Amino acid sequence: MASRLVLTSWLNQMVNLSKKAKTQRVAATADKLDTKQKILAAAETEFMTRGYDGSRMQAIADRAGLNKAMLHYHFRSKDELFEQIFRDKASLLFPKAHEGLRAHTNFIEFTCGFVDMYLALLNQHPYLPFYMLQVATANAVLFSQVAADFPVKFVRAFTAAAKAGQIRDHDPQQFLLSLVGMCMWPFIGKNMIQHNLGLSDAVFATLLEQRAAEVKRYVVLLLTPEARAATRKKS
Amino acid sequence: MASRLVLTSWLNQMVNLSKKAKTQRVAATADKLDTKQKILAAAETEFMTRGYDGSRMQAIADRAGLNKAMLHYHFRSKDELFEQIFRDKASLLFPKAHEGLRAHTNFIEFTCGFVDMYLALLNQHPYLPFYMLQVATANAVLFSQVAADFPVKFVRAFTAAAKAGQIRDHDPQQFLLSLVGMCMWPFIGKNMIQHNLGLSDAVFATLLEQRAAEVKRYVVLLLTPEARAATRKKS
DNA sequence: GTCTATATTATGATAGAC
């Protein structure tokens, strides 16, 4: 119960990170940054949906209700504008793993809480994963500048929990790969999935709502020490 | 045993599809299409790694050891060149589900076989998933022209197997989502994963080798009717 | 079929008035 509270507050913090940051920035500098914010918002939409190469400064200007010259006044170049947005977004998708990972008393509970919160985050920012992947693929140098400490710390906590007998022994990296894949894939592959299964937006939304339960079922099933019945290999 | 043979031949066919097709084409038209093949090969590399917007006709020409004019001679425009390659590649990632899905006698065995073969396919064409996702995102019209009958047929076979009591009852779409996500994510997220976990190419390759066993473990664990112990929901 | 040279347009970026 106590760990649950700590966990929830940490994970919620992670979800609300950007919203808070934006509000602070706007409030602090009054209306002078209004235009800058408009540009950032427009650029965000453009870059997130079309990627760097597919985005046009003209399109960003149109979307912001301004002209191209204003973009270059507030941000020297397309690159600079892109990088500023990238750093904001990276800190969203790659939250810092502070106390959360150490505060848990039950690793399975912690992981289930993480799934809930991370899927909530992705629902708020559905384009984020694919956008980050595009950067990771197209601009390795830029991408390497953002650090995510969560994965490494998660693997360590997993290993510790396994040693303590709290969870079934397993390859932590493979587990993390499965976990992240299960969470991110519906957002990354939305268009492909909808087309291949012939799903309307409404049906797909329902699928997303039920996603957390599905992933958590996998977590419990795989990690619970007792549930070891049918796990012998096939080939 | 018999079903295993049918299964394997069908799945192997799917993996070898493009290799066969290419050989046939080259052999059929002798050396006249040599240049065209060079262009296609160069364009494939370029488009697959940089996407449509990031690719340059000049870069393709350089890679093929030709000049830009030749690209426009053999293919009217960048769009046409791109679309030709896209259709080839789509048929690779979206194999036709012929007899395979009906020939199985055990759905879990079939699914495990599918995982093996599909991961082998992805290992041969690691850029394929991300490339297809880029098209699905950037050019919905083009993407909608390729059809994948596998997902729908898989869902039907799943439902039938569940009704027959061969597998545990479960949402087939959620299962497919998890299955595909677990298979594709390491290829889609390679750069991000390696960076976030600090993995060398060699270590990551090892991770990929062990991937099939991990995914199959999940399949068996989730679908085996008896293994129903710890599946109650959490929240 | 293949090349060089060139046309045409799109796009990022800047100059300068207000």
Added chain:
DNA sequence: GTCTATCATAATATAGAC
């Protein structure tokens, strides 16, 4: 700070000689 007008260049595409 914001705008209009313009520059400079990069990229797709074509013309025409060989």
